[in-house]
Amino acid sequence: MTSIAILQQYSSRLNYSLQILFWDLSQVGKAVTNIKILYEAGNIKNQIIDGSNVCFVYPWEKAKESALPDVSFRIPAGSLVVNVGANGSGKSTIIKLLTGLYDTDSGAILVDGLPIQDYRLADLCQTQATLNLIMQSAKDGGAAELLDKFKAGAQMTLEPISTAFGYQLDDDKYKSLKGVLAKLEKTTEVSGGEKQRLVASRTFMRFRTGKIKLLCVDEPSSALDLRGEFELFERLRETGDGKTMIFVTHRFGHLTKYADVIICMKEGKVAELGTHKDLMAGGSEYASLYNVQAQVFTESEVRFC
Numbered sequence: 001m002t003s004i005a006i007l008q009q010y011s012s013r014l015n016y017s018l019q020i021l022f023w024d025l026s027q028v029g030k031a032v033t034n035i036k037i038l039y040e041a042g043n044i045k046n047q048i049i050d051g052s053n054v055c056f057v058y059p060w061e062k063a064k065e066s067a068l069p070d071v072s073f074r075i076p077a078g079s080l081v082v083n084v085g086a087n088g089s090g091k092s093t094i095i096k097l098l099t100g101l102y103d104t105d106s107g108a109i110l111v112d113g114l115p116i117q118d119y120r121l122a123d124l125c126q127t128q129a130t131l132n133l134i135m136q137s138a139k140d141g142g143a144a145e146l147l148d149k150f151k152a153g154a155q156m157t158l159e160p161i162s163t164a165f166g167y168q169l170d171d172d173k174y175k176s177l178k179g180v181l182a183k184l185e186k187t188t189e190v191s192g193g194e195k196q197r198l199v200a201s202r203t204f205m206r207f208r209t210g211k212i213k214l215l216c217v218d219e220p221s222s223a224l225d226l227r228g229e230f231e232l233f234e235r236l237r238e239t240g241d242g243k244t245m246i247f248v249t250h251r252f253g254h255l256t257k258y259a260d261v262i263i264c265m266k267e268g269k270v271a272e273l274g275t276h277k278d279l280m281a282g283g284s285e286y287a288s289l290y291n292v293q294a295q296v297f298t299e300s301e302v303r304f305c
C-alpha cells in the first residue's frame, strides 16, 4: 500500500515548489539542477547528518522572519538525539527539513556527505519513519484509515497479527493494544493516547522491514499515560538497533536522560549541544528549562515535609 505519509510529503513538496515558482522565478534554474541530480543519488547508508549554517524562512508571504536564522549541528549515525526548547524555537522546523518536507534557503543539510536534496524523496521515506506524519493522516482519515494501515503493515512484515500489533511482546502484556484495535473495528474514533499507542506500534512494525535508518518524532508521547510513555521509550531503546532517532519533546525524563545528544534551541538557534549531564553542568538554557519542571516536584516535596 502506498504510504499516506509519502503522499503527504510529495504533496507538501509540490506545494512548496509551486510557491517558490511564483515567489521567485530565479529559483527555477536551481530546481532543474536538483531534478538532474536526483537520479544520480545513491541509497542512504548510515544517516550521518550534518547541518551547517542552515537558514530557513517559511515561504508564505507573511512569514518574513527566519524560523531558523543560522543553525549548525552534527548527528552521528545511530545516536539518540533529543531536541528541546521553548515554543516557537524551531524544533519542528528542523524535523521538517530533515525529512525533506522543505528545502533550506541557505546553508546545507548533508546526509552521509550528500546534500539532502540530492536524494529521491522515495529513498528518504523508505529509510525514515515519522510518527507525526502518520498521526496527521490518522487524524485526517479517522480510525478506519489507521486500521487499514495496521492491516497492510501486518501483511507487509509477514508477522502473525498478534505479535506484530503488540510491539512483538507477549499477548497478555499488550492486551490493551489489541483491545484498541478491536475497538477500531467498531468505531470511528479513539482517544488521543490510544491513537499514539497504535501509531507507535505501527512504527515498530515498519522497523521490521529493516530499511528504517532514521526515526524523527515530534512529541511522541504527549497523550500517553506515564506507563505508556515509559514502555514506549524502553522499547525504542531496545529496538533502536543502530537507528538514528530524533525526538522533539517538552518533557524532560526518559528521553533526555538517555540522549547521546541534546539539541537545546532558543529563538531559532542552537543554544546548547551535549548530554543531560553536560548541559546541566553548563547551568544555562537547558538547565533553566529542566529546573522549571523539576521544581514542581521539589516544591511539593517540601510542602509535604
Ligand SMILES: Nc1ncnc2c1ncn2[C@@H]1O[C@H](COP(=O)(O)OP(=O)(O)OP(=O)(O)O)[C@@H](O)[C@H]1O
Binding pocket: 058, 060, 063, 066, 067, 085, 086, 087, 088, 089, 090, 091, 092, 093, 094
Ligand atoms: N507553517 C508555518 N508557516 C509560517 N511560520 C511557521 C510555520 N510553522 C512554524 N512557523 C514559525 O516558525 C518558527 C518555529 O516554529 P516551530 O514550529 O519550528 O517551533 P517549535 O520549537 O517546534 O515550537 P513548539 O514547541 O511550539 O511546537 C515560529 O516562529 C513559528 O511561528
